Amino acid sequence: MSNIATQEVSSAPIHPGLLGATAVRVLRQLRADPRTLVMMLMIPTVMMTLLYFMFDDLPGGSHRFDQFATPVLGIMPFVSMFLVTSIAMLRERSSGTLERLLTTPISRLDLLGGYGLAFSLMAAAQAIVACAVTVGLLGLTVEGSIWLVGVVAVLSGTLGVGLGLLCSAFANSEFQAVQFMPAVVFPQLFVCGLFVPRADLPGWMEAISAVLPLTYAVDALKEVAAHTNPTGALWRDVAVIVGWVIVALTLASATLRRRTE
Amino acid sequence: MMNSSSGELSPGQVAIRCAGVSVRRGGHQVLSGIDIAIPRGAITGLLGPSGCGKTTLMRAIVGTQRNVSGSVEVLGQPAGAAGLRGSVGYVTQAASVYTDLTVSQNVRYFATILGSEDAVAETISVVGLDDQADRKAGALSGGQRSRVSLACALVSRPQVLILDEPTVGLDPVLRADLWRRFRRLADDGVTLLVSSHVMDEAEQCDNLILMREGALVAELAPAELRTRTGQTNLERAFLALIEESER
Numbered sequence: 001m002s003n004i005a006t007q008e009v010s011s012a013p014i015h016p017g018l019l020g021a022t023a024v025r026v027l028r029q030l031r032a033d034p035r036t037l038v039m040m041l042m043i044p045t046v047m048m049t050l051l052y053f054m055f056d057d058l059p060g061g062s063h064r065f066d067q068f069a070t071p072v073l074g075i076m077p078f079v080s081m082f083l084v085t086s087i088a089m090l091r092e093r094s095s096g097t098l099e100r101l102l103t104t105p106i107s108r109l110d111l112l113g114g115y116g117l118a119f120s121l122m123a124a125a126q127a128i129v130a131c132a133v134t135v136g137l138l139g140l141t142v143e144g145s146i147w148l149v150g151v152v153a154v155l156s157g158t159l160g161v162g163l164g165l166l167c168s169a170f171a172n173s174e175f176q177a178v179q180f181m182p183a184v185v186f187p188q189l190f191v192c193g194l195f196v197p198r199a200d201l202p203g204w205m206e207a208i209s210a211v212l213p214l215t216y217a218v219d220a221l222k223e224v225a226a227h228t229n230p231t232g233a234l235w236r237d238v239a240v241i242v243g244w245v246i247v248a249l250t251l252a253s254a255t256l257r258r259r260t261e
Numbered sequence: 262m263m264n265s266s267s268g269e270l271s272p273g274q275v276a277i278r279c280a281g282v283s284v285r286r287g288g289h290q291v292l293s294g295i296d297i298a299i300p301r302g303a304i305t306g307l308l309g310p311s312g313c314g315k316t317t318l319m320r321a322i323v324g325t326q327r328n329v330s331g332s333v334e335v336l337g338q339p340a341g342a343a344g345l346r347g348s349v350g351y352v353t354q355a356a357s358v359y360t361d362l363t364v365s366q367n368v369r370y371f372a373t374i375l376g377s378e379d380a381v382a383e384t385i386s387v388v389g390l391d392d393q394a395d396r397k398a399g400a401l402s403g404g405q406r407s408r409v410s411l412a413c414a415l416v417s418r419p420q421v422l423i424l425d426e427p428t429v430g431l432d433p434v435l436r437a438d439l440w441r442r443f444r445r446l447a448d449d450g451v452t453l454l455v456s457s458h459v460m461d462e463a464e465q466c467d468n469l470i471l472m473r474e475g476a477l478v479a480e481l482a483p484a485e486l487r488t489r490t491g492q493t494n495l496e497r498a499f500l501a502l503i504e505e506s507e508r
């Protein structure tokens with residue numbers, strides 16, 4: 001401990017090395033909790049199987065399953081990543097490590113980006129397992145590429161991560177954080193076109209659905225399901241989702257305060 | 262105010278300077294008009310009963326406290342300035358570590374962020390956790406966990422170390438050992454500000470800041486405290502000083 005180093009740190013908004021180190025750290029924390037990992041990977045698959053049997057005995061069951069299952073492949077990572085991320089960030093805050101980190105050269109976007117990257121990788125693993133089982137075992141058919149379904153599902157998970165990070169800023173306890181799930185997720189679920197086609201919604205509800213991001217994930221998946229080749233509408237949906245992720249991360253970083261009461 | 266030692270310091274010798282530092286929180290005056298000058302390369306003890314504002318003062322110095330009026334300068338820069346991150350290490354009273362990571366994973370993460378990965382193993386040794394390096398922080402005792410927290414700050418070889426009650430819950434042997442480490446750091450030029458509510462730790466400090474109810478009681482060396490009050494026991498000396506200030 002003899003030499004005293006003077007740290008030369010750039011005040012850039014993002015340092016890829018620190019962002020990566022944070023992602024690795026978050027993934028190590030997840031690995032330390034194998035039960036959560038297994039549940040995260042298996043529950044979507046179990047749900048898809050339940051969905052399959054729900055439609056199994058109905059006339060035209062496999063077609064209805066296809067119609068319903070494709071959007072659900074995107075909705076599940078959104079919901080689970082939203083919850084996991086908001087709790088994880090809350091733990092960072094309540095353990096005092098957030099305050100400590102904010103006294104170091106790490107930038108707020110490094111920290112949030114690290115979380116975003118780590119949980120997006122989890123969302124990717126989740127999507128790969130869920131898509132493989134749904135297509136391979138449950139016989140889901142889509143007109144477009146199943147890889148595109150996977151890509152949109154991962155993006156949808158990343159969207160959940162972004163919104164989870166943002167919402168955790170407004171929660172002081174785990175109880176509050178969990179309440180954001182119905183408050184933020186359910187309305188999006190109702191108006192995204194899964195239960196009722198968006199065109200059949202009352203005008204004001206349709207207008208709301210047009211500004212909520214999950215709508216675009218569901219719409220993108222419907223595009224892949226209905227068209228052999230990627231459509232312009234699909235790319236527009238993808239662009240909207242990416243835009244929302246960026247907006248959510250930027251807002252979340254604006255709500256992280258270095259100075260607190 | 263009975264300020265003696267700060268007056269003798271030249272600007273170059275001062276690591277931390279607070280001038281008229283006040284903090285109000287929820288309609289309550291937590292700190293009122295603190296003026297102190299903390300010397301470089303020395304151990305300064307921040308002492309006073311619990312709830313007297315020690316942690317708030319430390320947070321003002323680190324730059325994480327909101328609503329601070331007055332000025333706080335650390336190494337010539339305003340507290341919390343971007344240029345200070347990495348040079349100022351802060352260890353909170355509660356161990357702020359990742360309980361689901363091992364000791365070495367914790368230290369390594371902070372080392373990466375602070376750009377000092379070469380110091381990981383050495384730092385774990387310094388806090389005496391070699392045998393626990395691969396255990397999860399959550400599985401350790403409270404005292405061990407607070408040493409992990411200390412290691413996460415030490416690993417960057419900061420120029421200024423702010424330690425909030427670092428020896429609480431430690432056994433006497435370990436406590437003595439840590440104080441020896443602090444002394445060695447100070448000898449190497451590190452500025453340490455160590456809070457405690459146990460007066461017997463005041464003995465180990467070069468300089469004392471005594472606080473009560475959000476205000477500064479005195480800033481002086483332990484020997485000076487004894488001479489001024491005529492008490493050999495520092496606990497009694499502190500009490501005598503409070504009586505003197507209330508008279």
